Amino acid sequence: MHQHSSSFRVRYAETDQMGVVYHGNYAQFFEIGRTEWLRSMGVTYKYMEKTGIMLPVISLSCKYLKSALYDDVLTVTTYLKKKPAVKIEFDYEITNQHNELICTGNTVLAFINNTTNRPTRCPEYILDKLNF
Numbered sequence: 001m002h003q004h005s006s007s008f009r010v011r012y013a014e015t016d017q018m019g020v021v022y023h024g025n026y027a028q029f030f031e032i033g034r035t036e037w038l039r040s041m042g043v044t045y046k047y048m049e050k051t052g053i054m055l056p057v058i059s060l061s062c063k064y065l066k067s068a069l070y071d072d073v074l075t076v077t078t079y080l081k082k083k084p085a086v087k088i089e090f091d092y093e094i095t096n097q098h099n100e101l102i103c104t105g106n107t108v109l110a111f112i113n114n115t116t117n118r119p120t121r122c123p124e125y126i127l128d129k130l131n132f
Contacts, residue, residue: 002037002079002080002130003037003077003078003079003080004033004036004037004040004077004078005075005076005077005078006032006033006036006075006076006078007073007074007075007076008029008032008073008074008076009071009072009073009074010068010069010070010071010072010073010074011070012070014070015069015070019069019070020067020068020069020070021067021068021069021070021072023062023064026062026064026094026103026105027057027060027062029074029076029092029094030060030062030076030078030090030092030105030107032076033076033077033078033090033092034078034090034107034109036078037078037080037090038126041126041129041130042129043125043126043129048123049114051123051125052113052114052115053111053112053113053114053120053123054111054112054113054114055088055109055110055111055112056109056110056112057107057108057109058087058108058109058110059106059107059108060105060106060107060108061105061106061107062103062104062105063103063104063105064102064103065101065102065103065104066096066100066101066102066103067102068094068096068102068103072096072097073096073097074094074095074096074097074102075094075095075096076092076093076094077092077093077094077095078090078091078092079091079092079093080130081106083127083130084111084122084126084127084130085121085122086110086111086119086120086121086122087108087109087110087111088108088109088111088122089106089107089108089109090106090107090109091104091105091106092104092105092106092107111123
């Protein structure tokens with residue numbers, strides 16, 4: 001299974017009045033995970049868009065297990081679920097600096113040709129890096 005971990009510190013603006021991370025920010029944390037997962041293979045969203053591929057999220061789920069707080073250092077570990085085709089699916093685990101599991105999640109994204117706005121297959125330059 002292809003995986004990658006990225007760490008970041010919770011900023012004040014990401015929390016509510018109680019210093020707890022607002023639930024909607026977890027979608028952004030998952031985005032950090034998958035963009036850094038791609039970057040670790042030498043691929044960026046910017047490059048994908050330049051080559052005519054968009055990658056919109058078509059499904060997102062999150063299970064909250066413990067509150068993340070202001071100034072916590074979180075680590076998002078991103079796992080590729082299976083070989084991508086027209087869609088690519090990721091699982092996520094977010095832990096805090098004490099290695100406590102904060103949440104788990106899943107996203108499904110579709111490869112879209114930005115000229116035709118139609119689904120397309122996963123680019124070969126990604127499949128080549130995955131060695132499937």
